[in-house]
Amino acid sequence: MIPASSPRAENFFLPAAPGQRYCLYHPAAGVPKAALLYVAPFGEEMNRTRRAAALQARALAAQGVAVLQIDLYGSGDSDGEFGDASWQTWKQDLALAHAWLAAKTGRAVGLWGVRLGALLALDYASNAALPVARFVFWQPVLRGAVYLNQLLRLRLAGEMLAGGGAVDSRQLRAALREQAQEIGGYDVAPAMADAIESLDAGKLAAPDAPVHWFEVVADAERPAPPPALQLADSWRARGAQVALQAVPDQPCWATPEIAECPQLRAATTAAIAEVLQAIGAGAARTAAKAEARDA
Amino acid sequence: MTLDQTRDLLTDTLNLGEAGKHLTAESPLLGALPELDSMAVVSLIAAMEDRFGIVIDDDDISASTFETLGSLAAFVEQKSVQ
Numbered sequence: 092m093i094p095a096s097s098p099r100a101e102n103f104f105l106p107a108a109p110g111q112r113y114c115l116y117h118p119a120a121g122v123p124k125a126a127l128l129y130v131a132p133f134g135e136e137m138n139r140t141r142r143a144a145a146l147q148a149r150a151l152a153a154q155g156v157a158v159l160q161i162d163l164y165g166s167g168d169s170d171g172e173f174g175d176a177s178w179q180t181w182k183q184d185l186a187l188a189h190a191w192l193a194a195k196t197g198r199a200v201g202l203w204g205v206r207l208g209a210l211l212a213l214d215y216a217s218n219a220a221l222p223v224a225r226f227v228f229w230q231p232v233l234r235g236a237v238y239l240n241q242l243l244r245l246r247l248a249g250e251m252l253a254g255g256g257a258v259d260s261r262q263l264r265a266a267l268r269e270q271a272q273e274i275g276g277y278d279v280a281p282a283m284a285d286a287i288e289s290l291d292a293g294k295l296a297a298p299d300a301p302v303h304w305f306e307v308v309a310d311a312e313r314p315a316p317p318p319a320l321q322l323a324d325s326w327r328a329r330g331a332q333v334a335l336q337a338v339p340d341q342p343c344w345a346t347p348e349i350a351e352c353p354q355l356r357a358a359t360t361a362a363i364a365e366v367l368q369a370i371g372a373g374a375a376r377t378a379a380k381a382e383a384r385d386a
Numbered sequence: 387m388t389l390d391q392t393r394d395l396l397t398d399t400l401n402l403g404e405a406g407k408h409l410t411a412e413s414p415l416l417g418a419l420p421e422l423d424s425m426a427v428v429s430l431i432a433a434m435e436d437r438f439g440i441v442i443d444d445d446d447i448s449a450s451t452f453e454t455l456g457s458l459a460a461f462v463e464q465k466s467v468q
Binding site: 136247249259345348 | 400417420422426428447449
């Protein structure tokens with residue numbers, strides 16, 4: 092249930108370069124206790140996740156977390172064509188949104204990344220000017236090269252469904268070095284493909300803020316996939332604080348029908364509620380100390 | 387055995403619900419299931435690799451593989467022994 096008391100979202104255009112970006116701001120109910128910047132998945136996955144992300148944003152806002160959703164350059168209602176977008180422009184967009192949200196709420200901003208958006212968030216955070224308070228990941232893409240291969244397969248599958256299918260992914264990858272290729276209804280530029288392919292979450296610096304990581308699984312018996320478990324362990328070994336949770340739900344970014352991901356939302360909301368409690372307890376201790384000092 | 391597992395996987399991945407249970411080996415998939423769009427094909431391939439521990443090549447993304455539930459199950463079986 093999404094409480095009816097959740098304040099209405101506000102939309103606006105954020106000046107960026109080039110052009111401006113469409114943003115949807117979900118103000119926190121009451122004084123914001125935390126802030127999260129949403130980093131959407133790539134291409135068609137972004138569209139399919141829209142509903143589940145909006146519901147999650149509202150649930151978080153009702154809980155006291157301000158959430159900003161931004162359409163990155165070339166996507167949604169923002170300026171630019173998707174095929175002209177670069178990984179660098181997207182990171183600049185995130186920096187602008189990050190600064191806006193921090194100024195608006197007076198809180199250190201966390202990054203909530205879904206699929207390739209999680210990898211983008213990690214890459215951005217590795218040299219962001221502003222501090223990142225926490226990470227929330229939904230089924231993060233860990234290796235860009237594997238993801239790019241899936242994108243190529245998406246095109247192959249499309250051609251098979253259309254009754255064609257004389258190319259393989261090697262040929263397609265070669266064509267993608269020459270010029271932009273349409274994949275699943277989105278133009279992917281050579282530089283974008285190269286940027287995605289080169290990224291590996293395991294080779295980036297371990298996150299220096301707590302990570303709340305959710306993997307969607309088919310049923311409750313299943314653990315998170317091995318690559319996720321391995322990277323979580325590797326990050327922990329490097330001192331990161333990682334909570335990895337397998338949640339039985341639909342992968343809303345891939346399902347043909349719009350999925351609302353109620354289990355994923357419940358798990359995410361619960362994890363953030365714990366964070367807010369800890370923040371509240373910390374604030375209460377500080378207040379008590381100040382009172383004791385003043386007395 | 388493989389037919390049942392393939393049916394379950396297809397039903398889960400495409401979110402077919404009750405309708406999925408009635409699929410037989412002869413049930414056509416390509417062009418017959420509106421849920422089977424290109425993203426669903428890619429998800430299905432990834433799910434098959436994950437659940438059956440098989441490796442699927444680009445060449446396997448062909449109409450003959452996805453023609454019927456039976457052809458898909460036979461494909462899984464053939465990949466599993468390799």
